[in-house]
Amino acid sequence: MADIRLEGVGHSYDGGRTWALKPMTWTWRSGRAYALLGPSGCGKTTLLNIISGLLTPTTGRIWFDDREMTAVPTAGRDIAQVFQFPVLYEEMSVYDNLAFPLRNRKYPKAEVDRRVRQVSGMLGLDDHLRRRSRRLDPGRQQIVSLGRGLVRSGVAAVLLDEPLTVVDPAMKWTLRSTLKEIHRDTGHTFVYVTHDQTEALTFADEVVVVKDGEIVQAGEPTELFLSPAHEFVGHFIGSPGMNVLPAEVSDGVVSVGRAAVGRAVGDLPPGPVRIGIRPEFAVLDSAGSTPGVAGRVTGVDRMGSYDLVHVLVNGHDGPPPAERDGQTGQTGQTGQTGQTRQDGQDRQGGRAGQGGRAGQGGRVGHSLVVKTDAGTRFEPGDAGFVRFAADRAYLFRDAVRCGTVAALNGAPGEPEAHAPEDRVSRSGEA
């Protein structure tokens, strides 16, 4: 096992016109469990293939501790790699498939048998050991591929590229905890590629978030949730993701439209910023005065153990939209989870407001989601006043975090001083 260090490593598939992986310096520390998380096409597989030697980077050098490996082929790197789809010898038995990587490296027969049976036991393959692999369903075949990747001892790292994609959802939970146990038992470095935040957060000691070929933040799951360093991390982690609103810093005060929402902390020149607040840290009252933003409830998703209240705030556009138009909201039932929402409300694919302007029948504002305990009394059309929990709202410029919003000193209505009628859900609090 070794620390795997990428030094200025980048890759272009088109002779340098675009970078699938922008040159980066990064160390995978020996023995840690990493999740590499990002949307489709952000460069995760490219990064994995560079580590394993399947791909030679366009630029940069790779080190395993103090040994340079840039020109060393895959076979010389002692890396185990598991792909998204089964890679095995279909005509061989499950036993022989699991034994193959060991026999290939001349492990003694007794050791081969011991390790095959150990891995088979952990992955629930004992009853299938004598079966030909092609007789298994694709999910089970993938578990055999996983076993082939995990069977060796002393590998430099185990790289898993979305290994549970073809596995039955019911099995996924079990396998995920099995993988965690295997990581604990073997102490190998694991790099687990996924675009699924639940998979990443439940598996990893450290989550590395990639966007457009670069690492935008790496940290423990809680750190990424509580302290996103990039707007993308706020959107991608959390369910729903972070709300983002345009705001302004002036004389150290952060305002959304004309409403002051807090004090800017950070070395921030005045000017436009974007403010990010997770649904868990926004607090909804029926009325209030600054610090906070006035708006109108446009929908309620009743999720069972909590509710999501959608609020159209109009900090940039004067009074709340319904008042301006002399309208109150109309309720539309969307069924299933007991949601109520007004027609036309864009939930942005299940994510919280991402800075987009939400239009409703000619009214324009910004959509926010507030997570509350189950059974909120808010209904579409109600007036809603949203305050931001102190030190849990963040400021961004060019999508990168540049500050935090603190309570306005001594101001009436500071978030933590209030007893809101509809409290923020406790689930996401620090």
Ligand SMILES: Nc1ncnc2c1ncn2[C@@H]1O[C@H](COP(=O)(O)OP(=O)(O)OP(=O)(O)O)[C@@H](O)[C@H]1O
């Ligand atoms: N062999 C290739 N030739 C040309 N372009 C490629 C090749 N492989 C990947 N790319 C491009 O490089 C970028 C990164 O791809 P990569 O497969 O590394 O992303 P990913 O995050 O693993 O995506 P996914 O989750 O869909 O597998 C994408 O724009 C992709 O289209």
